[in-house]
Amino acid sequence: MRIPLIAGNWKMYKTSSEAIVLAEAVVKALSMPDETQVVVCPPFTALAAVGQIVAGSKIGLGAQDLHWAKEGAYTGEVSAEMLWDIGCRYVIVGHSERRQYFGETNESVNRKSLAALASNLTPIICVGEILFEREAGHAYAVVEAQLKGALSGLTSEQVQGLIFAYEPVWAIGTGKTATPSQAEEMHAHIRKTIALLFGAEIAQGVRILYGGSVKPDNAKELLGRSEIDGALVGGASLQIDSFAAIAKAAKR
Numbered sequence: 001m002r003i004p005l006i007a008g009n010w011k012m013y014k015t016s017s018e019a020i021v022l023a024e025a026v027v028k029a030l031s032m033p034d035e036t037q038v039v040v041c042p043p044f045t046a047l048a049a050v051g052q053i054v055a056g057s058k059i060g061l062g063a064q065d066l067h068w069a070k071e072g073a074y075t076g077e078v079s080a081e082m083l084w085d086i087g088c089r090y091v092i093v094g095h096s097e098r099r100q101y102f103g104e105t106n107e108s109v110n111r112k113s114l115a116a117l118a119s120n121l122t123p124i125i126c127v128g129e130i131l132f133e134r135e136a137g138h139a140y141a142v143v144e145a146q147l148k149g150a151l152s153g154l155t156s157e158q159v160q161g162l163i164f165a166y167e168p169v170w171a172i173g174t175g176k177t178a179t180p181s182q183a184e185e186m187h188a189h190i191r192k193t194i195a196l197l198f199g200a201e202i203a204q205g206v207r208i209l210y211g212g213s214v215k216p217d218n219a220k221e222l223l224g225r226s227e228i229d230g231a232l233v234g235g236a237s238l239q240i241d242s243f244a245a246i247a248k249a250a251k252r
């Protein structure tokens with residue numbers, strides 16, 4: 001059985017001191033023994049401070065991006081090894097905002113995923129179509145191409161235990177959510193694509209999160225679907241009450 005995972009993507013919100021307050025609240029509210037895994041992904045500037053707060057708790061630490069090189073003259077960039085060193089165990093790769101505003105491509109997602117894995121970080125690989133692509137009937141083909149690009153050259157061992165996030169771009173920060181059925185159908189398609197590439201057993205083990213306007217009032221219905229293994233939460237992860245309510249809705 002796949003353990004549900006709720007990840008909070010804090011995006012470019014929270015100064016370091018604000019992040020500390022939120023991280024302390026997350027540890028307090030969500031450290032009880034239940035099987036749901038919780039990960040927080042603060043901005044780079046707050047990672048080390050939040051890392052100290054979540055250390056020793058069951059809350060995991062993730063970054064929002066990384067560079068694929070081990071080190072080098074890449075001004076402004078951060079490597080997988082640097083993230084591991086300050087306590088990160090997860091990293092979001094290929095978020096649609098990086099694709100839309102910062103030129104992320106399927107090829108760079110692939111390089112970043114390989115770099116993350118080489119440093120023992122678990123990439124949370126994001127895929128998802130824009131509204132035009134869905135309306136044109138291309139959503140499945142777009143997501144399939146993103147997956148194939150991201151996973152190019154990876155071995156079955158590397159894909160085992162990976163985390164994916166399906167985020168229909170039209171549902172991010174818009175208040176629009178994919179219906180549970182739309183989300184579940186795409187999750188099933190993602191799993192089928194992974195099964196064709198790496199085998200059914202590997203595909204059964206990967207977790208596929210849903211992201212896009214997940215809120216306390218829609219979380220239960222989305223997370224109740226057997227193909228939806230958790231959520232990548234943006235806006236609602238910035239307030240402890242809403243984030244905790246979503247995490248609690250993930251119990252199987």
Ligand SMILES: O=C[C@H](O)COP(=O)(O)O
Binds near residue numbers: 211212236
């Ligand atoms: O990474 C999170 C997603 O972009 C969803 O963001 P949202 O919950 O604010 O729609």
